[in-house]
Structures are given as C-alpha cells and as structure tokens.
Amino acid sequence: xxxxxxxxxxxxxxxxxxxxxxxxxxxxxxxxxxxxxxxxxxxxxxxxxxxxxxxxxxxxxxxxxxxxxxxxxxxxxxxxxxxxxxxxxxxxxxxxxxxxxxxxxxxxxxxxxxxxxxxxxxxxxxxxxxxxxxxxxxxxxxxxxxxxxxxxxxxxxxxxxxxxxxxxxxxxxxxxxxxxxxxxxxxxxxxxxxxxxxxxxxxxxxxxxxxxxxxxxxxxxxxxxxxxxxxxxxxxxxxxxx
Numbered sequence: 001x002x003x004x005x006x007x008x009x010x011x012x013x014x015x016x017x018x019x020x021x022x023x024x025x026x027x028x029x030x031x032x033x034x035x036x037x038x039x040x041x042x043x044x045x046x047x048x049x050x051x052x053x054x055x056x057x058x059x060x061x062x063x064x065x066x067x068x069x070x071x072x073x074x075x076x077x078x079x080x081x082x083x084x085x086x087x088x089x090x091x092x093x094x095x096x097x098x099x100x101x102x103x104x105x106x107x108x109x110x111x112x113x114x115x116x117x118x119x120x121x122x123x124x125x126x127x128x129x130x131x132x133x134x135x136x137x138x139x140x141x142x143x144x145x146x147x148x149x150x151x152x153x154x155x156x157x158x159x160x161x162x163x164x165x166x167x168x169x170x171x172x173x174x175x176x177x178x179x180x181x182x183x184x185x186x187x188x189x190x191x192x193x194x195x196x197x198x199x200x201x202x203x204x205x206x207x208x209x210x211x212x213x214x215x216x217x218x219x220x221x222x223x224x225x226x227x228x229x230x231x232x233x234x235x236x237x238x239x240x241x242x
Contacts, residue, residue, distance in 0.1 A: 032136070052177055060132050061074070061161065065086065069153070072151060074147065074148075077144055078164055080141055080164060081133075081168075082141070084136070089138075104154065117141065118139045
C-alpha cells in the first residue's frame with residue numbers, strides 16, 4: 001500500500017507559526033512582567049470594590065541610582081516598598097540577606113536628624129507585586145512625616161521605584177480574595193456553558209435512554225426465546241414440535 005506525500009504547509013500556517021513562536025519567546029523573556037500583569041488583572045476587581053488595596057501608576061515615585069545619595073520627596077506618611085531592577089544591586093541584596101548583614105541602603109530625613117528603619121525583603125518576585133514598578137521589592141520602610149529624604153546606596157546607572165506598601169501582612173488576604181474571584185468566575189463560566197448545552201445534553205440523555213430501552217427489550221426477547229427453547233428440549237419426545 002502506498003501513501004501520499006505529506007501536505008505542504010501553507011504561507012498562512014508558516015506565518016502563524018512564526019508569530020506564535022515570537023509571542024512565546026517574548027513572554028518567556030518578559031516572564032516577570034507577565035506574572036505581575038496577570039496578578040494585577042486578577043486583583044483589579046477586588047481592589048475596585050474595596051476588598052484589597054492596589055498600587056496605581058500615579059503612586060510610583062522614581063529614584064535615580066546614578067547619584068549617591070539620592071534625594072526623594074515622599075508626599076505622605078505611610079509604609080513604602082523599594083523596587084529595584086538592577087542585576088548588580090539585586091545580587092548585592094541577596095548576598096546581604098543571605099549573610100544577615102546590615103542593609104546596603106540607608107534612609108535619613110533631609111536634615112539628617114532622623115534615620116528611617118528599613119527591613120530587607122527576603123522573598124523573590126511574587127504575582128501580587130505591582131507591574132508599575134520594574135523589578136522586585138528589596139526593602140520596606142515607614143515614613144512618619146512627609147518631606148524630602150536622603151537615600152544612601154551603591155551607585156548604578158539605573159532607576160529604582162518607591163511605591164506604597166499595600167502587601168506586607170496582607171498576602172493571605174489578597175490571595176483569599178483572588179482565589180474567591182477565580183472560583184466565582186469559574187463557577188459562572190461552568191453555569192453558562194451548562195445552560196447553553198442543556199438542550200444538547202437532554203437530547204443525548206434521551207437518545208441514551210432510548211438505546212438502553214431497545215437493548216433491554218432485545219435482551220428480554222432473547223431470554224424469552226432461550227427459555228422457550230429450553231422448555232421445549234425438556235419435554236418428552238412425543239410432545240416436541242416436529
């Protein structure tokens with residue numbers, strides 16, 4: 001038996017394959033951004049109805065790392081997170097965390113009268129980190145009074161970002177509401193799909209029931225004939241039908 005040659009790919013399928021490969025490659029190269037934007041999409045509705053807090057683009061404060069120290073104006077009191085996207089500084093940060101050393105960055109008020117306590121963040125990137133600040137969080141700190149603060153740090157030709165800390169201590173709460181949202185959306189999708197396919201499922205059930213009834217009827221007929229044949233064989237010779 002002979003078989004035909006494989007079907008030649010069309011120009012459209014080749015272009016589509018190349019496009020999908022490029023999209024997959026970009027998604028892999030920008031995986032941290034994909035993770036953070038996915039988390040932001042999931043957090044949007046709970047944040048919109050006030051169940052959780054979420055960082056907005058206008059909340060992000062850029063801080064140049066090219067100068068040391070850097071002067072940054074903090075507009076309001078509260079807890080903040082510093083995000084860093086510089087590979088060298090992230091390596092330094094991880095080494096400091098691993099060695100339980102002193103923080104590689106210090107924060108003081110502009111008049112140098114008050115030093116702000118900082119807490120090193122030991123975890124890596126999480127899905128609930130804001131995508132509006134590139135990189136991952138490295139320290140948290142709390143500002144009592146708005147004003148200008150001096151950040152002392154290693155210099156790098158890069159920019160860090162400061163955002164309000166809406167995460168610390170709220171990780172479980174955020175996860176709960178996002179999982180509840182996923183369950184609600186999943187339940188709604190299942191309900192809609194089942195409702196739209198209800199008539200099809202009813203028809204399938206009816207056909208299956210009819211098939212079972214026909215099979216059962218055929219089985220009973222076969223059993224009846226078998227029983228009649230057995231009874232005929234058990235009769236005396238002169239009573240059997242010829």
